Amino acid sequence: EVQLVESGGGLVQPGGSLRLSCAASGFTFSSYEMNWVRQAPGKGLEWVSYISSSGSTIYYADSVKGRFTISRDNAKNSLYLLMNSLRAEDTGVYYCAREGSGGYCSGGRCTHYWYFDLWGRGTLVTVSS
Amino acid sequence: SSELTQDPAVSVALGQTVRITCQGDSLRNYYASWYQQKPGQAPVLVIYGKNNRPSGIPDRFSGSSSGNTASLTITGAQAEDEADYYCNSRDSSADHPRVFGGGTKLTVL
Numbered sequence: 434e435v436q437l438v439e440s441g442g443g444l445v446q447p448g449g450s451l452r453l454s455c456a457a458s459g460f461t462f463s464s465y466e467m468n469w470v471r472q473a474p475g476k477g478l479e480w481v482s483y484i485s486s487s488g489s490t491i492y493y494a495d496s497v498k499g500r501f502t503i504s505r506d507n508a509k510n511s512l513y514l515l516m517n518s519l520r521a522e523d524t525g526v527y528y529c530a531r532e533g534s535g536g537y538c539s540g541g542r543c544t545h546y547w548y549f550d551l552w553g554r555g556t557l558v559t560v561s562s
Numbered sequence: 563s564s565e566l567t568q569d570p571a572v573s574v575a576l577g578q579t580v581r582i583t584c585q586g587d588s589l590r591n592y593y594a595s596w597y598q599q600k601p602g603q604a605p606v607l608v609i610y611g612k613n614n615r616p617s618g619i620p621d622r623f624s625g626s627s628s629g630n631t632a633s634l635t636i637t638g639a640q641a642e643d644e645a646d647y648y649c650n651s652r653d654s655s656a657d658h659p660r661v662f663g664g665g666t667k668l669t670v671l
Contacts, residue, residue, distance in 0.1 A: 468660065470605075477665040478597070478605065478648050480658075492659050528604055537593070537612045546593035547652055547660065548610035555604055 435459035435551060437529050442556030449519050449560070455512040455529030455553055463507035466532040468549060469514050471558075473525040481527070482514065497523075519560045526555040566594075566649055566663035573669040574639045582634045584649030584663045592652045594632035596625060599646045599665075608647075609634055636668075644670045 441453040453469070469481040482503040483492040491503055502515040512529050530549035537544050566586040574580035584594055593612060597605040607616050609625035622637045632651070636643055649663040 470662075477646075478599075478650075478662045480650075480660040480662055483659055494658065533610070535611055544591070544593055544612070545652075546595065546611045547650075548595035548607055549597070549605070549650070550607050550610070550616060552604040552606070 437531065437551055437553035439527060439529055439553040439556040442527065442558045444559045444561065445519055446562050447520060447560055450515070450517045451519065451558060453514040453516065453527055453529075453556060453558070455514075457510045457512065457531075460531075460551075462505075462510040466534075467505060467512045468530045468532055469503060469512075470528045470530050470549070470552075471523075471525045472528070472555075473522070476525070479525075483532075484512070516558070519558075521560050524558060524560045526557050528555045529553045566651060566661055568647075568649060568663040568666045570664070571667045571669065573671055574636070575671050576641060577638055579635065579637045580639055580668065582636075582647050582666045582668065584632045584634075584651075585630055586651065586661075586663075587630055588651050588654045588661070589627060589630050589632050591654075593627060594625070594649045594651045596623075596632075596634045597648045597650065598643075599648065600644075605648065639668075639670050641670050644668055 438456045468483045484503045500518045504513045531551035533550045534547045595610040596608050598608050599605040608619050608623050613625045624635045626633045646665050648665045653661040
């Protein structure tokens with residue numbers, strides 16, 4: 434079965450650390466770019482971080498830059514998010530999401546697109562004293 | 563940095579057509595993708611690219627784009643379509659390659 438399963442969430446005090454994992458199965462993990470997306474309670478989706486299929490290119494949202502580290506182990510079909518210096522505003526459900534991409538060309542002009550076609554069920558992170 | 567703007571809430575009568583919009587400068591250069599999220603569940607991709615539906619998504623869902631606006635249209639809305647809908651696209655900034663809209667709560671009356 435094609436799926437992503439997150440783990441590692443829990444209750445942590447402000448300033449603490451947590452490492453999230455995302456186990457992939459049913460597809461060739463090493464061929465896909467991956468992302469972490471989070472959702473605070475009652476709020477919308479927020480993109481957190483991106484990693485290329487080889488791990489050579491990484492991006493972060495401004496809200497987590499310098500505190501979070503994304504990584505992957507293609508041999509273990511796993512994606513990770515190390516979260517340091519956690520704050521109350523980091524509380525929420527964290528999803529890992531597989532990314533696809535493509536382009537549509539017409540009249541000599543190409544328009545590209547990206548999408549998240551596979552999501553895990555998420556893992557809840559609560560930052561509170 | 564870029565932003566994607568969505569109306570917070572939209573309603574539609576059962577069986578009627580509804581359009582959910584997403585506005586942003588980056589949409590002039592990139593197509594949006596659309597996600598449906600029901601309470602307590604993970605988001606589900608419903609539209610991507612010019613107007614592509616993943617397997618299993620009903621054909622009442624369609625997408626379009628014009629200028630800086632992307633639209634998700636549900637033709638003949640069903641009760642099970644009541645959900646939050648989010649658009650996503652590439653941010654114009656090279657350091658922030660992905661961005662979500664704020665989401666639209668769709669109510670089917």
